[in-house]
Amino acid sequence: MRIAVPKEIKNNENRVALTPAGAKEFVKNGHEVFVQKSAGEGSGFKDEAYETAGATILPSIEATYETGEMVMKVKEPIASEYELIREDQLLFTYFHFASYEPLTRAMVKxxxxxxxxxTVEKPDSSLPLLVPMSEVAGRMAVQKGANYLEKPLGGRGILLGGVPGTLPAKVLILGGGIVGTQAAWMASGLGADVIILDVSLPRMRYLSDVMPKNVKTMxxxxxxxxNxxxxxxxxxxxxxxxxxxxxxxxxxxxxxxxxxxTVLVDVAVDQGGCIETCKPTTHEKPTYTIEGVLHYCVANMPGAVPYTSTLALTNATLPYALELAKSGWRDACIRYPELKAGLNIIKGDVVYQAVANTFNLPYVPVSYYLNHN
Known part of the structure; x- marks a missing residue:
């Protein structure tokens, strides 16, 4: 199969979907890899490293999309890429369709x-390709939040961990999943008083067992x-x-x-945000203030630490990408139920129920494509 890796062009997105080591694995398995010129530079990977691994460097994003049977990306395509995507081409990336209707309709078209x-989801409900970036984003949320609590940046002027004789900051975390757990570890390690809110009693029991004493659950x-x-x-x-x-x-x-x-950091911004006043921002202009409350809502937080993020992401995606290249998307999704759960749109049909419901679009069960084609 021909694997294409275009350069990410979303604002301040420096990650890349494939490392030179990953490219070498594809080539070893008989596939061809095409990487857009300078696609890896933001993450510290030079074109020469890809060429040494056996990949071909292409001069433009147009040539990269045109060449690939499977396109591997980090972030969803933006408007300037829509017309480059071909019928039957496999796109393997983060999409977050439910947060942006124009993207959904463009991919249907x-x-x-x-x-x-x-949405790649294992039978135990874990999300193996979301976990690495959730870990990065959860930790970054505390770093950024601590930074923006400083007075010159618009915060209250509070040191997250306090010092002897003063109280530490109070950190409230909405959700006890991967992001919330990583955020709690970081905030508690810096000495803050932390409360995690969640709706699952089993999850809260687990968090109560593993978290330090300055982390409480509600x-x-x-x-x-x-309150x-x-x-x-x-x-x-x-x-x-x-x-x-x-x-x-x-x-x-x-x-x-x-x-x-007060500082709000909405890591859920990719899925529309769990804070009503959240709107996507960029690393270039990351914050805004409403009612005196500072909002940090960068939609690609891990893009600020691209070396760490790229390695963490490709460690998780590469085994699945190799299987997709080996077997084709249909057979790979039949063999691996978690990949089947990752299918959102197939040949103009929305096959993921939550996305169809969000935009009142017709829904076609994914089994139609896996069993009848």
Whole structure:
């Protein structure tokens, strides 16, 4: 199979979908790899390293899309890429369709096969291709939140861990999944007082067992959220419903109950955000303020640490990508149920129920394509 790796062109996105080591694995298995010129430079991988691994460097994004049977990316295609995508072409990347209708309709129109990293789901409900970036984003949420709590950047002027004789910051985390857990480890390690809100008692029991004493758990509901936000210094949105739009746990009217200079970091922004006033921002212009509350809603947070993120992501995606290249998407998805769950759009049909529901689009069960073609 011909594997194409275009350069990411989303604002300040420096990750790349394949490392030179990954390219070598494809070549060893009899596939051809085509990488757009300078695609890996933002992550520290030069074109020469890909060529040494056996890949071919192409001069433009147009040539890269035109060549590939499977296109591997990190972020969803943006508008300038829509017309480059061909019918029956396999796209393997993060899509987050439920957060952006124009992208969904463009991919339906393209009649490509869209296999989304974020909905690849194992029988135990784990999300193996989302976990690495969730780990990065959860840790970064605390780094960024601690930074923006500084007064010159718009925060309250609070040191996250405090010092002897002063109280540490209070950190409220909405969601106890991978993002929330990693954020709690980072915030607690810096000495903050942390509360994790979640709806799963088994998950909260687990967190209570493994977290240090400065991390507490509470049931997530509107009553508890409203009681906690007036004293929270940093609030991290870490809610995920796979493939669907995130619910708004922090509503616009709640901002008036927060102390000016409170910092909100919404990691769920890729799925529409769990904070109603969230809107996607970029690393170039990462924050904005509403009602005196600072919002940090960068939609590709791990892109700020591309070397770490690229290695973590490709460690997870490469085994699946090799199987897709070896067997083709249909046979690979039959053999691996988790890949089947990653199929969102096939040849103009939405085959992921949550995406179809979000935009009132016709839904075709994925089994139609796996069993009848």
């Amino acid at each position: 393209s009649k490509a096969v869209c296999l989304a990293y974020e 049931m997530s509901n509107e009553y508890n959220i409203r 906690l936000i007036p004293t929270a210094d940093l609030i991290i949105g870490a809610v995920l419903i796979p493939g669907a739009k995130a619910p708004h746990l922090i509503t616009k009217d709640m901002l008036k109950e927060m102390v000016p200079g």
